[in-house]
Amino acid sequence: MNKLLELLSENPDFTVSQLAAMLGENEQAVADKIEDYKAQGIIKGKKLLVDWDKIPEAGVRAIIELKVTPKPETGFDDIAKIVMSYDNVEDVYLAASSRYDLIAMVKGNTIQEIAEFVSRRLSTLDAVIGTATSFVLTTYKQGGVSYLDGNEEDEQRSLIL
Numbered sequence: 001m002n003k004l005l006e007l008l009s010e011n012p013d014f015t016v017s018q019l020a021a022m023l024g025e026n027e028q029a030v031a032d033k034i035e036d037y038k039a040q041g042i043i044k045g046k047k048l049l050v051d052w053d054k055i056p057e058a059g060v061r062a063i064i065e066l067k068v069t070p071k072p073e074t075g076f077d078d079i080a081k082i083v084m085s086y087d088n089v090e091d092v093y094l095a096a097s098s099r100y101d102l103i104a105m106v107k108g109n110t111i112q113e114i115a116e117f118v119s120r121r122l123s124t125l126d127a128v129i130g131t132a133t134s135f136v137l138t139t140y141k142q143g144g145v146s147y148l149d150g151n152e153e154d155e156q157r158s159l160i161l
Helices: 003-010 016-023 028-042 077-085 111-122 153-160
Strands: 060-068 090-096 102-108 130-137
Touching: 003 028, 016 028, 060 077, 060 111, 077 090, 077 102, 090 153, 102 111, 111 130
Parallel strands: none
Antiparallel strands: 060 102, 060 130, 090 102
């Protein structure tokens, strides 16, 4: 795997100077690579991870699996675009599964709100032939970061290696 991309995905706050030192390259070469990755759409931006389990009013999150009928000319892309257009849908993935085709990560204020979203929005789409909903109870690890208390020192140590 590309070491520069690994480092950026672990910690997007590394400076070009820090990245150059870790990679043993000059700063201009690293900056040029980063700009090239952005231009190619390989780097999609920075995202801060929040431990929503520690925020009482954060609401609920769910994993929605969808069985869909792909369109002959566009496959799964059209239905994926519709699903990802909803504001409460955070992520959408095409899955290699015998039971479900798309996976959507959804947020809502209550379990009932997500249930209504599935029954009134997702299930009524022409291409959707079935859904399964799982609610996220606890996040243990996300984006390569452990959410278990006391691991912050270990995480920082692994970023330096």
